[in-house]
Amino acid sequence: MSIDIPTICLTNIGPLITLSVAGLLLLLFDAFSGKAMKKAHFHQFSLVAVVIALLQTVWLWNRQTTDFSRMIYVDNFSFFFNVIFLLGTGISIILSVHYLENYRKNYGEYYALMLFAAVGMILMAAGGNLVIIFLGVEILSIPIYILSGLFREDLKSNEAALKYLLLGAFSSAFLLFGIAMLYGGTGTFYLADLAAFIKKSGMNGFTYVGMGLLIVGFGFKVSMAPFHMWTPDVYEGAPTSITAFMSVGTKAAAFAAFLRVFLEVFPTVRMEWDLLLWVAAVATMTVGNVTALAQTNIKRMLAYSSIAHAGYILVGLIAGNQLGATGILYYLLAYTIMNLGAFGVVIAVARKKDNYLNIYDYAGLGFQYPGLAAVMSVFLFSLVGMPPTAGFLGKFYLFSAAVEAGYIWLVIIAVINSLISVYYYLRITVIMYMQPAEADLGPVAMTPVVNATLIISALAVLLIGIFPGSIFQLAMNSVKIFGS
Amino acid sequence: MNLPLLIGVMVVKILVVFVVFLTTIAYVVLMERKVLGFIQFRYGPNRVGPWGLLQPLADALKLIFKEDFTPPGANRFLFVLAPVIVGLTAFLPLAVIPFADKILPDTLTIYGQKLDLTVASLNRGVIADVNIGLLYIFAVASMAVYGAVIGGWSSNNKYSLLGALRLSAQMISYELALGLSVIGVLMIAGTLSLVKIVEAQQHMWFIVYQPLGFILFLTAAFAECARTPFDLIECENELVAGYQTEYSSMKWGLLMMGEYGHVVIASALTTTLFLGGWQGPFLPPVVWFLLKTFILIFFFIWVRGTFPRFRFDQLMYFGWKVLLPLSLVNILLTGIIMLYMPR
Amino acid sequence: MQIIFFLLAATALISGIMVVIQVNPVRSALFLVLNFFALAAIYLLANAQFIAAIQIIVYAGAIMVLFLFVIMLLNLRQPEEGGAHRHLGQKIFGSSLATAVIALVIYKVFRMIVPPGKPLTPDFGSTEMVAKSLFTDYLLPFEMTSILLLVAVVGAVILARSKVE
Numbered sequence: 001m002s003i004d005i006p007t008i009c010l011t012n013i014g015p016l017i018t019l020s021v022a023g024l025l026l027l028l029f030d031a032f033s034g035k036a037m038k039k040a041h042f043h044q045f046s047l048v049a050v051v052i053a054l055l056q057t058v059w060l061w062n063r064q065t066t067d068f069s070r071m072i073y074v075d076n077f078s079f080f081f082n083v084i085f086l087l088g089t090g091i092s093i094i095l096s097v098h099y100l101e102n103y104r105k106n107y108g109e110y111y112a113l114m115l116f117a118a119v120g121m122i123l124m125a126a127g128g129n130l131v132i133i134f135l136g137v138e139i140l141s142i143p144i145y146i147l148s149g150l151f152r153e154d155l156k157s158n159e160a161a162l163k164y165l166l167l168g169a170f171s172s173a174f175l176l177f178g179i180a181m182l183y184g185g186t187g188t189f190y191l192a193d194l195a196a197f198i199k200k201s202g203m204n205g206f207t208y209v210g211m212g213l214l215i216v217g218f219g220f221k222v223s224m225a226p227f228h229m230w231t232p233d234v235y236e237g238a239p240t241s242i243t244a245f246m247s248v249g250t251k252a253a254a255f256a257a258f259l260r261v262f263l264e265v266f267p268t269v270r271m272e273w274d275l276l277l278w279v280a281a282v283a284t285m286t287v288g289n290v291t292a293l294a295q296t297n298i299k300r301m302l303a304y305s306s307i308a309h310a311g312y313i314l315v316g317l318i319a320g321n322q323l324g325a326t327g328i329l330y331y332l333l334a335y336t337i338m339n340l341g342a343f344g345v346v347i348a349v350a351r352k353k354d355n356y357l358n359i360y361d362y363a364g365l366g367f368q369y370p371g372l373a374a375v376m377s378v379f380l381f382s383l384v385g386m387p388p389t390a391g392f393l394g395k396f397y398l399f400s401a402a403v404e405a406g407y408i409w410l411v412i413i414a415v416i417n418s419l420i421s422v423y424y425y426l427r428i429t430v431i432m433y434m435q436p437a438e439a440d441l442g443p444v445a446m447t448p449v450v451n452a453t454l455i456i457s458a459l460a461v462l463l464i465g466i467f468p469g470s471i472f473q474l475a476m477n478s479v480k481i482f483g484s
Numbered sequence: 485m486n487l488p489l490l491i492g493v494m495v496v497k498i499l500v501v502f503v504v505f506l507t508t509i510a511y512v513v514l515m516e517r518k519v520l521g522f523i524q525f526r527y528g529p530n531r532v533g534p535w536g537l538l539q540p541l542a543d544a545l546k547l548i549f550k551e552d553f554t555p556p557g558a559n560r561f562l563f564v565l566a567p568v569i570v571g572l573t574a575f576l577p578l579a580v581i582p583f584a585d586k587i588l589p590d591t592l593t594i595y596g597q598k599l600d601l602t603v604a605s606l607n608r609g610v611i612a613d614v615n616i617g618l619l620y621i622f623a624v625a626s627m628a629v630y631g632a633v634i635g636g637w638s639s640n641n642k643y644s645l646l647g648a649l650r651l652s653a654q655m656i657s658y659e660l661a662l663g664l665s666v667i668g669v670l671m672i673a674g675t676l677s678l679v680k681i682v683e684a685q686q687h688m689w690f691i692v693y694q695p696l697g698f699i700l701f702l703t704a705a706f707a708e709c710a711r712t713p714f715d716l717i718e719c720e721n722e723l724v725a726g727y728q729t730e731y732s733s734m735k736w737g738l739l740m741m742g743e744y745g746h747v748v749i750a751s752a753l754t755t756t757l758f759l760g761g762w763q764g765p766f767l768p769p770v771v772w773f774l775l776k777t778f779i780l781i782f783f784f785i786w787v788r789g790t791f792p793r794f795r796f797d798q799l800m801y802f803g804w805k806v807l808l809p810l811s812l813v814n815i816l817l818t819g820i821i822m823l824y825m826p827r
Numbered sequence: 828m829q830i831i832f833f834l835l836a837a838t839a840l841i842s843g844i845m846v847v848i849q850v851n852p853v854r855s856a857l858f859l860v861l862n863f864f865a866l867a868a869i870y871l872l873a874n875a876q877f878i879a880a881i882q883i884i885v886y887a888g889a890i891m892v893l894f895l896f897v898i899m900l901l902n903l904r905q906p907e908e909g910g911a912h913r914h915l916g917q918k919i920f921g922s923s924l925a926t927a928v929i930a931l932v933i934y935k936v937f938r939m940i941v942p943p944g945k946p947l948t949p950d951f952g953s954t955e956m957v958a959k960s961l962f963t964d965y966l967l968p969f970e971m972t973s974i975l976l977l978v979a980v981v982g983a984v985i986l987a988r989s990k991v992e
Contacts, residue, residue, distance in 0.1 A: 027981065071965075116977075129968075135968055142975065142982060619880035623884045652893075653896065
């Protein structure tokens, strides 16, 4: 029996190969290298891998093709998301170094798992087949389950890992069941074929159930209400660097898959799912914002804020037009930078071993560390969505897309929610600048690399907020595949 | 086509094979005692019948008349189920092992009915020529561990439980090496059907192409059968008799039959995979098959008589760090040779 | 064939339910093994022999043995009585909601006209066919699965290893 190997082009999965190989090499280094040399070089090695992957991604710009028997799309949509993921992974790695050293947990596996998680994200954004998307979800999730429980002696970390694992496995089952239902109803896993089938012969019982289950599965990953319950506990218990990583990485990847599946497969039956998502979006925003008001732990507060942001992004998905998709991409990029920046400051202020995570520990920061407080303020303003930051324009695009699509009430609710969010974000700014420090909490360890990263992130948030043109164009280009 | 008659022929064939197998098991027990006796300068059993040849019968009678004891606190259903599983998993692989080429003509006339015996390979020396034969054997063999685990747990005895835990760890560890060591054979033969694997060895036994694979397979098979030097589960001085501790009467007999059944099956499988199965000159195929199988069984006994037992950590080390990497290397080597040295 | 399928499906479902409602973890695990066997037999009915064999070798033969191993090693006791009546309201609400959803799904699915299936190729489900699709169309998922498994192994080692340094 002869097997015809289909033609494949390895450059199309260049980033995947680089990240996977780097992850494997890191594991080998960790196992076989001497003690002295290994500690210092893991993060540098993984950063180099991320940069190479980024370059390879840039190389793939403007290819419109599929590869591996149509298993993955190589298009601008996956290009844009690859940039987001690699940026998120890179910044998270930089933020992790000092934090892990404090805990004496500077393992090679930590960085290897991060790189593998990035592989999963890329697969989710590029998947042209539901099998690939599911594999992506798992390759992304399993490293994060593990990294959440990295601090085994910390009960909260254990709780986070166990909760995330159990609920994540549950949601994966929903996703898988949905995929099976779609397969049962249409006989294919390929997104393009699914779309053609549904366009031609409409929905049937299986595809309805499948679509519903997909919403549940993806909704869990983006922490959409009512599937958001895990978020605060996991975000609070996980190591802060991992919280930062998953708050942007998982969310962006899940939205990438969500967007691709729903705008490619189900655009012809929009009426079937937009009401469902409408309710979910309103619930997500409201639950996130209202509960965030009551939080005094900054990690929990940011967890609820990330739920709220998922709600805003859903508004763009419900709008379902070009502007909405563009807005989602733009917003996710902005969110990645600003949220990672905020978590970077949280890591710095928490000092050794997460001692100071209460929001009142930020009192007096504006006088003690004016630079840190300034960048934190920029990130917080951006999270609120105040001009001239990137967060403002992101929300502007999302909401105007929804207005364009006729969802006036949704936008009104979203704007009200944004107003609510002003309170809890700005409260931190107020505490930083208006309240005197109650006690000397000890010095904040700053390394030049982290400082530079935070400053550049803050500048980036401002820059793409003031001059959004090029990023907006890029996002526009990236969503052209969804012709509607 | 006459279905009832065909089924009748099939049943007769299965019964014959089964009875032969049971007799083999019985006499393998005797053979082991005799050979061990020879190795240790003793006589071995020699009272019942000429040279002790009726000893298996006596043993069976004795076992049947013994008290059938169930320990208090045991889970009755599972306690009975365990020996059944052990026995079943020892018998089931027999279905796919080819013991001869053709044993019956293509057509047969019974009661004036002409029967086409090529249906379901009735005329061949195998009960079922399944095209995933080898996988079937592995599937059944992987079930064998349940007998031990369930038996050990349901006995409500700590020695039984410890023995069961040891055995399950051991079997899972060595199953990997066992499975990987035959991949080389599969690569050369290009099929999972045991009949076709035997036919592929018409010109040369696979032991010649796969010397490393043969050694690895045999070693892992020793461990899977829990034979010396891997018989830690019934390490008398630590565990009494492992998971069999609480069993008595014919339940224990079934466990014993399972154990020796595994030895016979392992030998037969090794013969099939590496030693050309029933292939051989002059003598009829069945004789060749039995001869090779019994030489391997003798080897099993020989090792038992001469080798000391491993320690548990050595056992794990050997399984994971020696056998497993070597079997992977074997696959790699086979692949390279097949790629660059076309025959 | 139909009768066999329904028998197997019933076995799979009932054993699946038993896995959930059994209090004793060892029995749960054993029912799960039964469930895997029923599934393997259903695969056989669907002409997927390779998958059936792998189902037994991997799930029933390796994974469940490890499950049992761990359960026995931890020697889990039966949980205390009295937990059954807590959250009664939630239970009633949840189960009625679930029943409603299931009823809806069954209603929808039974009313739909199932599109006619494609005829099977003669070597469908054989080892060669599985291998062929794994190394052609499903090459990328196949390779990615290896990363998934590696990640899981690394994770288990990290979380389980004794304290270093």
